[in-house]
Amino acid sequence: MIAILVSASVALLVALLGTPVFIRFLVHKNYGQFVREDGPTGHFTKRGTPTMGGVVIIAATLIGFAASMLVSGRLPSVSALLALYLMAGLGLVGFLDDFTKIRKQRSLGLTARAKLIGQGIVGISFAVLALQFPNENSRTPASTKISFLRDTEFDLAFAGATVGLILFVIWANLLVSAWSNAVNLTDGLDGLATGVSIITFGAYVLVGIWQLNQSCQFLATAGPRCYEVRDPQDLAIVAAAVTGACVGFLWWNANPAKIFMGDTGSLALGGALAGLSILSRTELLAVLLGGMFVLIVSSVVIQVSSFKLTGRRVFKMAPLQHHFELSGWGEVTIVIRFWLIAGLLAGLGMGIFYAEWVAS
Numbered sequence: 001m002i003a004i005l006v007s008a009s010v011a012l013l014v015a016l017l018g019t020p021v022f023i024r025f026l027v028h029k030n031y032g033q034f035v036r037e038d039g040p041t042g043h044f045t046k047r048g049t050p051t052m053g054g055v056v057i058i059a060a061t062l063i064g065f066a067a068s069m070l071v072s073g074r075l076p077s078v079s080a081l082l083a084l085y086l087m088a089g090l091g092l093v094g095f096l097d098d099f100t101k102i103r104k105q106r107s108l109g110l111t112a113r114a115k116l117i118g119q120g121i122v123g124i125s126f127a128v129l130a131l132q133f134p135n136e137n138s139r140t141p142a143s144t145k146i147s148f149l150r151d152t153e154f155d156l157a158f159a160g161a162t163v164g165l166i167l168f169v170i171w172a173n174l175l176v177s178a179w180s181n182a183v184n185l186t187d188g189l190d191g192l193a194t195g196v197s198i199i200t201f202g203a204y205v206l207v208g209i210w211q212l213n214q215s216c217q218f219l220a221t222a223g224p225r226c227y228e229v230r231d232p233q234d235l236a237i238v239a240a241a242v243t244g245a246c247v248g249f250l251w252w253n254a255n256p257a258k259i260f261m262g263d264t265g266s267l268a269l270g271g272a273l274a275g276l277s278i279l280s281r282t283e284l285l286a287v288l289l290g291g292m293f294v295l296i297v298s299s300v301v302i303q304v305s306s307f308k309l310t311g312r313r314v315f316k317m318a319p320l321q322h323h324f325e326l327s328g329w330g331e332v333t334i335v336i337r338f339w340l341i342a343g344l345l346a347g348l349g350m351g352i353f354y355a356e357w358v359a360s
Helices: 002-029 041-046 054-072 078-104 112-130 161-186 192-213 232-253 262-279 291-310 320-326 331-359
Strands: 145-147 151-155
Touching: 002 054, 002 192, 002 232, 054 078, 054 232, 054 262, 078 112, 078 161, 078 232, 078 262, 112 161, 112 262, 161 192, 161 262, 161 291, 192 232, 192 262, 192 291, 192 331, 232 262, 291 320, 291 331, 320 331
Parallel strands: none
Antiparallel strands: 145 151
16 A cells, blocks of 8 residues: 555656646747647637646656555566556657647647557557466466456457457557547646546556455455456556646646646556556446546547538537537636546446445
């Protein structure tokens, strides 16, 4: 438990104290945000605000996790390293996208193909590695079984290990792409994506702690509903580091934002969320724990589908937060209400997670 607290505290302090230093560096280099011309007109005032704040979130997470390892005197587990690799790898793709926008002085960065290739390289390597490295209990970081509250009976390796590996790589990359794009779409208002991330990753801290306390590997008399997760403690430490980093960053990202996380931050946070859901065997539960991200990306799918099929738009603008902006809601009002909804959805997910264990 001390390692989890150290991870969160150190990450929070690094982000809180390091963000203003990074802001000054970005201002000195004139690295500012470019605003999409078809967005709400009120966003034009945000043009030039420093971006790429995700660099601070990633650095704070890594430093917080390293500090917890030093305090506990342990080496990091494979599961933790894989989650951090996915976060940092997608963060690098986002950084290249942000830097391209700044260098070319436009609101569009990498081409869709280049971004997809970058995400694919990171996602495929993560998926392949996640099925390796069995521990002394023969448990690998990930499983070919589709998971909800734990692994279900639906196994992607139904036709053998090779087919299972191929299908798992496809499944894992769908999750990585979905979550990274969901966080990216949510990052449209000051503090919105950061606050929702705090709630979601905070829930994963609790998931990791509970899985550790009810682990099949560490209980002398493991019950029938114990958890098969390989490294629950280290996953909780990673989630705590991300939560702390986001809390520290939110101090400067809250309205009016002094800095934006950019694609560097949104892709990194999406990668971390995808990694935690896969490695903690809660792939479908994440739909509730990160429910606000799901609602926002769903609004884009609904908008695009409706327009293509009927020629009509369901929302005044997508993603969902911009619909409410054009409906007259204030930015702070939207952000706070979306945080509340995110909290309710995460609470519902945690309630189902706990209730399943109690009922069994």
